[in-house]
Ligand SMILES: [Zn+2]
C-alpha cells in the first residue's frame with residue numbers, strides 16, 4: 001500500500017487551486033492539453049500525462065515538487081509523484 005508510506009499528502013492542509021484554466025507552459029508554446037493539474041508546492045497549473053507535453057510530470061521531475069491536485073471541475077484528489085499515491089479530499 002503506497003498510501004501508508006507517503007509523508008507528503010498528509011502535510012497538505014490548504015489545497016492550492018488553479019488560478020487560470022490553462023496550462024502555464026502550453027500557453028507559451030501554443031500547445032494543447034487534456035486535463036490540468038496544480039502543483040501544491042508552487043501553485044503552477046500544468047497539463048496531465050494524457051496531454052502531449054506532460055508538463056505536470058515534467059515539472060515534478062525538474063523541480064522535485066512532489067504533490068499535484070486535479071484542477072478539473074468536480075475532481076477532488078491529490079497525487080504524490082515519488083510515492084505514486086492518491087488521496088481524495
Ligand atoms: Zn509522498
Ligand SMILES: [Zn+2]
Pocket residue numbers: 023024025026031032033046047051053054055056
Ligand atoms: Zn502543458
Ligand SMILES: [Zn+2]
Pocket residue numbers: 039040041042043044059063065
Ligand atoms: Zn511546483
